Every structure is written in C-alpha cells, then in structure tokens.
Amino acid sequence: MNNILILPVLIPVFMGALLILFQKKPMVQRILSSITVLLTLAISVYLAILVYQRGILTLEFGDWQAPFGIVFVADLFATFMVVLSSLIGAICLFYGFTTLSKKREAYFYYPFYLFLLTGVNGAFLTGDLFNLFVFFEVMLIASYILIVFGGTGYQLRESFKYVIINVFGSILFLVAVAYIYGVTGTVNMAHLAQRTAEIGQTGALQVGAIILLIVFAMKGALFPLYFWLPRSYYGPPAAVAALFGALLTKVGIYAIIRVFTLIFNQDVSFTHTLILILAGLTMFFGVLGAVAQYDFKRILAYHIISQVGYMVMGLGLYTKLAIAGAVYYIAHHIIVKAALFLLAGVTQHVTGTTDLKKMGGLLKTHPLLAWMFFISAISLAGIPPLSGFFSKLPLILDSMTTGHYIIGGVALLVGLLTLFSMLKIFIYVFWGKQTHTEEQAKISTWRLLLPIMPLVALSIILGFAAEPIFTYSLEVxxxxxxxxxYINAVLGG
Structure with missing residues (x-):
C-alpha cells in the first residue's frame, strides 16, 4: 500500500518523458497531459484520505532502511500540499488549452509542465534534505523553460534575473546540505531531528539553520530576497504565471515550515523570532509595492510577496492555532491567487492590455468575469465570509493573545491595503466608462472562465465550511x- 507514495511523482515524470516523443502532435499531448493531471489529482486525494485514516506513511526505496536510504514520507501536511499542487496543475493546464498558441505548445510545453509538477510533488513528499535539493532543481529547471515561453525581449531579460538568483540559491542550498551533513553525519530529516536534539541547536547547527532559512527565503520570496519575483512573473502567459504564483513560492514556505518544526526547533526564541520579523517586513513591503502599481499583473505579483508573510507569521508565532492558520492560509492563497492570475489573463484577452489606466467598463460587457474577480479579490483581502477572512482570523487572534501586538497590527494594516489595491483594480478595470471597443466587448469568455469557476467556488466553500476545514488544519x-x-514513522521506535 505504501508504494502509492511514489505515484504523484512517478506519473507526471513518466508522462512528461513520453510526451517528448509527441512534439508534433499537440492533440495527443493535450489528451495525455489531461489524463496525467486528473489521475495525479485522484491519487493525491486518495493518498490524503489514507494518511488521515491510518497516520503517517513512509516508503523506503530499494528496501534500504532510513536513515541510509532514500525515503518518502506522507504526513498530513505533505499530502495536503500535494492535493493542492495537483489541483492547481490540472486547472492551469485546462486553462492553457484555450489560451496558448500552437507555436508555444510545439516547444515541449507539456513535458516541462509535467516535470515542474514532478518537482513540486517530490519536494513535498521527500524525507531528506539532499533529495529536497534535487526536487527543487527539477522544479526550477522546468520553470526556467516555462518562464521564457514566447521568447519576448521582456521575458528573456527578466527570466535571466530569475535564473541567476535561483542558481545562486541552489548553490547555497547545496553548501548548506554539505555543511549540515558534516556536522551531523546525516541528511535524513527524521535523523537530523534526532541529532539536533542530541547535539543542541547552538554554534555550528545554528549557522546551518540560518543558511537554510536564507535559501528557502529566496525560494519563498521573503524580505529582502523578493526583488526578483514581481517582474519575472509578469512576462509569462497567464496559465504559467498562475501556476508559478500559486505554487512555486509555496514550496519554499513548505520547506521553512517543515525544517523549523521538525529539525531546528530547539532555539525557538531566536530562530522563530527572526522568522516572525521577516514575516512582518515581507507583508509590509510587499503590499506597499502592490499599492504603488497600476498594472493588473504587477499588483497580483506583489501580493504574492505580502501574502507569504502571513504564512511564515504562523510559524513565527509557533502555536497550534497560529500554525493551523498558516496551513489554512496556504490553501486559501494557492486557490485564490491562481484564480486571480487566470482572471487577469481573461481581461488581457478581452482588452489587449494589463494597464489599469487603459481599461474600464468590463462590468457592463462581461459581468460574469467582473463578479468572479470581485469574489476572488475580496477573499484575498480577507472579507468575511470568504476563505481569506477565516485564514487570517486565527493568525491575528493568536498574535494578540500572545502579546505580539506589532505583528498583529501589521497584519491588519496589510489586509486594509490589500483591500485598497483590489478595489483599485475593480474600479479601474470593471467599473466606470467602457474603454474597449465594441468588437472587444463581443469577445466570448465562457471557455476561459470555465476552468476558473472551481477555484472561485472553492474560495466560497473554504469560507462557508470553515469549521471542518479548520479542524483539519488544527490536526495538521x-x-x-x-x-x-514523524521521527518514529521514519526510523521506528
């Protein structure tokens, strides 16, 4: 039964390799990639149910026992993330069918799309640091290809920065893994947790913890290492930008939460206070960038930065309620951010621009598009009864009850500024005088909106069904x- 753990990784990597052989047959690639993402989603849901019912599952490759062999570990948090990544992977793929040109499809779009999902799912399921590095690289190499699809000058220029910062981060990651292995003699996460408890998180291990925090902060776009993200995510097609905006930074956030709850949890007063400070600065400077912009996609890109601050805020507070809020917030943000990027793609398809000052009146000509955006926007801002409210509420309540008033105040302020920037988009793009032509007003958006509807519905469901979902987050x-x-599941005992 535990062999099912490999399937969310094995299926997309196998099918991605197979699709390379069908480069000149886009319809075959579409059919096979559709089957792949739907099958991966179904298996991911089944795996999550299995873990919820039976507890943590492990898979030791080649029957090599941990900590000596490669191990996959499926706990509640890992399976939760795999389900979300598989869901977004499926929706963005179907959206891309209606928006991507055949020229882009011909240059191995579908294989690298599936390779990216392979890296993301592998990063969530792996049980050792070195293979976390490996899956990060699989994900990043695929993202390097996807981010330049279209080959515009802007994409090539900004993707160069994206590649450079991530290559530097990967080198630092490898240095950190080697350093930690030199100190502890292991890279298995469960074994590392044991060794850290035995040695104590001081001196050399503290240095290793900080290096890893820097690496994951680069990947997760935390302050001050977020400068590469807004312009890099602006250039790709909407399907790719939505996939990146929803998933890639969350892999870095997942790694921070995993490492600093499992391994480096001995000196919480130092490491988690530092994480809390980074959370506050990330939220504040990210939302300032969003408020200053007058471009649809740039505002959404800056909000990725501000919103990841809420996720690490829960880790910094380091209580059950706060971490449950962070887990809930990850689900909310992945769903809503993907919806918003895809809706931005629909508006660009209709108007031909993402400049707010050149848009207006879409509420009159495309009301469904307008109201789907409005629901997603106020959910992102945290307006009840949608998912954003119930994901932010436990974080702010916990910050106030534990005496962290400054970070609680920052979180409230960022929520207000997020609402301001979302309403700015709604007023400029959907309200007011119609600026697009009558021909553009007649453009049908049904096929584009259809894949987005489940995401908007999920945001509503996450709000109205907050109690059972938050109960699950508390268990996570x-x-x-x-x-x-986790340690006993991997090492026994």
Missing part, C-alpha cells in the same frame, strides 16, 4: 508540533 498543526510522530 498538531502533527507538525509533534515531531516525535
């Missing part, structure tokens, strides 16, 4: 705060 948080369960 409880498991994260009980590293002995």
């Amino acid at each position: 948080a409880e498991q994260l705060l009980s590293p002995d369960d």
